[in-house]
Amino acid sequence: MLKFDHVSKMYKGGKKAVNNLSLEFKKGEFIVFIGPSGCGKTTTMKMINRLIEPSEGSIYINGENILEKDPVQLRREIGYVIQQIGLFPHMTIQENISLVPKLLKWPEEKRRTRARELLELVDMTPEYLERFPHELSGGQQQRIGVLRALAADQSLILMDEPFGALDPITRDSLQEEFKKLQQKLGKTIVFVTHDMDEALKLADQIVILRDGQLVQVGTPDEILRNPANDFVEEFIGKERLVQARPNIQTVGQVMNPNPVTVTEDKTLSEAIQIMKHHRVDALLVIDEKQVLKGYIDVEIIDQTRKKATHVGDVLVRELLTVDKDTLVRDTIRKILKKGMKYVPVIDQKQ
Ligand code: ADP
Ligand code: MG
Secondary structure, rough: OOEEEEEEEOOOOOOEEEEEEEEEEOOOOEEEEEEOOOOOHHHHHHHOOOOOOOOEEEEEEEEEHHOOOOOHHHHOOEEEEEEOOOOOOOOHHHHOOOOOHOOOOOOOHHHHHHHHHHHHHHHOOHHHHHHHHOOHHHHHHHHHHHHHHHHHOOOEEEEEEHHHHHHHHHHHHHHHHHHHHHHHHOOEEEEOOHHHHHHHHHOOOOEEEEEEEEEEEEOOOHHHOOOOHHHHHHHHHHHHHHHHHHOEEEEEEEOOOOOOOOOOOHHHHHHHHHHHHOOOOOOOOOOOHHHHHHHEEOOOOOOOOOOOEEEEEEEOOOOOOOOOOHHHHHHHHHHHHEEEEEEEEEEEOO
């Protein structure tokens, strides 16, 4: 579906912003480019819709060399979302969503139907269509921005840090929603972020860049299990450890007949010490703050390698009625699917 063939970009008077990138992706994949600021993410993305022309190499979409296509036509075939919300304040939500379909000369009725369908996908009622952006919350505006990229039903969508400016709670729920939407609609997404947590959450394939060079490409699992070098390890480690530190509330163990419980005030490194001492195989970290938000974030820490494996978010649909044991059992099912050992979990409050 999308192929980079020895692609480089040299800006005038600059060094190589992208250096000899060769990559290939399948249709329907969620591809996340990640790396520190200035590593060439935006440049790479903009070469896909020819907002930037490569200095060397070429890019193929469905086998077609994009350099042989009319750029205006190409851009109509590719959705594009950038960080700035960019809704037009004097246009209604309907008009904002329908910008590209209108350009593509879709009939009025089809544009309305499409906008209504899209709103439904994010649980917003059709009344919003007649409102103006300032009548919506920041999170809702961002949703509309995302919907706009989906409106013309293009099969490839580029997104440059689209959730970067959001508060963490809105970002979390939009990520969750968007991932579901993407799977449902079967879109191929190229997504840029500098946030490893976001990458691990969304990606089918993560591409790690540094100084314009490809460092590693793989599934989140492959990258977590086998970081290519210290750079990747540090990039994962730092962010994941900071992430996992607050509120370690529940610990499971399997080797030791005595349950081990780490209380809330323990940091991850203390938890690992306790695991070593008790020869615990795996640690289940449940962040209580996230429970309050409606999500439980679960990670398995492999004792021998001290690396976090992200098992995924467990959505708590009805916090008051779902008993925690059921939830944990579901989690364990996920763990088993991943081929890991069974981990009984003991809640410190029981
Ligand atoms: P990222 O999106 O990962 O932060 P960019 O792709 O924006 O990185 O930039 C990669 C490198 O290219 C940086 O060193 C940046 O300074 C440089 N660069 C980006 N745009 C231009 C430009 N128009 N002219 C010259 N240099 C640029
Ligand atoms: Mg950028």
